[in-house]
Structure formats: structure tokens, C-alpha cells
Amino acid sequence: ETGVTQTPRHLVMGMTNKKSLKCEQHLGHNAMYWYKQSAKKPLELMFVYSLEERVENNSVPSRFSPECPNSSHLFLHLHTLQPEDSALYLCASSQALGGGATDTQYFGPGTRLTVL
Amino acid sequence: KNEVEQSPQNLTAQEGEFITINCSYSVGISALHWLQQHPGGGIVSLFMLSSGKKKHGRLIATINIQEKHSSLHITASHPRDSAVYICAVPYNTDKLIFGTGTRLQVFP
Numbered sequence: 001e002t003g004v005t006q007t008p009r010h011l012v013m014g015m016t017n018k019k020s021l022k023c024e025q026h027l028g029h030n031a032m033y034w035y036k037q038s039a040k041k042p043l044e045l046m047f048v049y050s051l052e053e054r055v056e057n058n059s060v061p062s063r064f065s066p067e068c069p070n071s072s073h074l075f076l077h078l079h080t081l082q083p084e085d086s087a088l089y090l091c092a093s094s095q096a097l098g099g100g101a102t103d104t105q106y107f108g109p110g111t112r113l114t115v116l
Numbered sequence: 117k118n119e120v121e122q123s124p125q126n127l128t129a130q131e132g133e134f135i136t137i138n139c140s141y142s143v144g145i146s147a148l149h150w151l152q153q154h155p156g157g158g159i160v161s162l163f164m165l166s167s168g169k170k171k172h173g174r175l176i177a178t179i180n181i182q183e184k185h186s187s188l189h190i191t192a193s194h195p196r197d198s199a200v201y202i203c204a205v206p207y208n209t210d211k212l213i214f215g216t217g218t219r220l221q222v223f224p
Contacts (some may be wrong), residue, residue, distance in 0.1 A: 036164050037157075040211075040216070041216065042120070042215060042217070043212075043214040044200070044203075044212040044214075045211050045212065056211065088157050090157070090159065092159075102146050102147045102164070103164075104149075104161045104164055104204060105149075105161060105212075106161065107151075107158065107159035107160070107161075108158075109156065109157055109158040110156075110157035110158065110159075112157065
């Protein structure tokens with residue numbers, strides 16, 4: 001049990017669909033992250049939230065829209081995705097405010113997304 | 117060129133062998149992370165270290181700040197150690213840069 005849960009674990013969607021990924025952390029952490037992991041590529045940071053405020057938006061296309069309603073929940077809203085967006089989307093959390101580079105991050109199991 | 121390079125990319129071993137995975141980086145850092153990713157995707161943080169050596173069970177991580185190099189060692193490897201091992205370094209206070217990972221398979 002990592003303390004970070006993600007739903008759904010698998011998602012198949014068409015390019016015209018709208019779907020949302022959910023992440024919840026039960027660790028009392030203050031920072032949450034969305035990462036994308038494509039095949040044979042390193043993990044890429046997408047968004048960072050600290051105390052529900054976005055502190056990093058790593059040049060992510062607008063078809064990905066994050067939402068952080070409170071410090072325990074993080075959503076990634078998806079719309080009009082492209083097949084190249086198929087990847088594993090990982091959520092993580094850390095105790096530190098505004099960053100995680102020098103703090104341990106705790107990862108969820110990921111959502112395997114396939115865009116047809 | 118990725119700022120974090122790992123070697124080897126793939127590694128196979130027999131149970132019981134001593135394993136070494138290497139990580140070299142080009143940016144100045146305050147700490148380096150080693151992560152483990154099992155089939156299915158879940159990632160676990162193994163170590164965060166800024167100098168010297170850390171040990172946890174059969175896992176040992178070392179870092180040489182001057183040479184910008186870190187190694188992850190696994191003693192008495194076991195099939196359950198089969199996973200992808202990822203090295204990551206801070207880019208700034210908000211970001212980690214990740215290596216592409218080393219895929220380890222340990223056979224009985």
C-alpha cells in the first residue's frame with residue numbers, strides 16, 4: 001500500500017471522448033504531481049500542485065487539464081486526445097511544499113491510457 | 117542527450133549474483149534518487165542520497181558528487197528484484213529529471 005491511489009487503472013478512449021483520471025493521497029502530503037511515461041522514454045513531469053495551487057505547468061498541451069480541489073485529491077481531465085498521448089500516467093505526492101526534488105515522492109500505481 | 121544517463125539499459129542475471137546499475141548526470145545536484153518500477157507500473161522510492169553510501173537490506177546506493185556518478189548495487193539478487201530501476205536528479209526545486217531506466221531480470 002503506497003498511500004496513493006489512482007483510478008481507473010486502465011482506460012481506453014476515442015479521440016473525441018472526455019474522461020478524467022483521479023488521484024488520491026492518504027499521506028497528509030502538501031504537494032502532488034502528474035507524470036507521463038511513454039514507452040521507452042523517461043518519466044516526464046506534467047504538473048505540480050502545492051497546497052492546491054499549481055506551481056508548475058511543464059509545457060503540457062491544453063487538452064490535458066489538471067484540477068486540485070484539495071490537498072488530497074488531484075484530477076487530470078482529458079479531452080480530444082491524440083493517439084500519441086497513449087501512455088502510463090502516474091500521480092505522486094510529497095510532503096514538501098512547492099517541490100519534490102529533494103524530498104521523497106510516493107507514487108500511485110498509474111493509469112494505463114490508450115487513445116484510439 | 118539526456119542529462120541523466122543509465123547503464124546498462126537491460127541486465128539479466130542468475131539468482132544470487134551481485135548486480136550493479138550505474139547512473140551519470142550532467143547537472144549540479146543536491147540529491148539523487150533511485151526508484152524501482154515493477155511490471156504493472158507502480159514506482160517505489162528506494163533511496164535519496166546526497167553523499168557517500170546508503171544501505172537498505174540487500175540494496176546499496178553510492179554517489180560520487182565530484183564525478184557526478186551514482187551506483188545501485190543489489191547483493192544476492194532474487195527473481196523478485198526483477199524490475200526497472202530508475203535514477204533521477206533535481207532540475208530545480210520543483211522538478212526531477214529521470215533516466216530511461218535499467219530493466220533487470222533475475223532468473224532462478
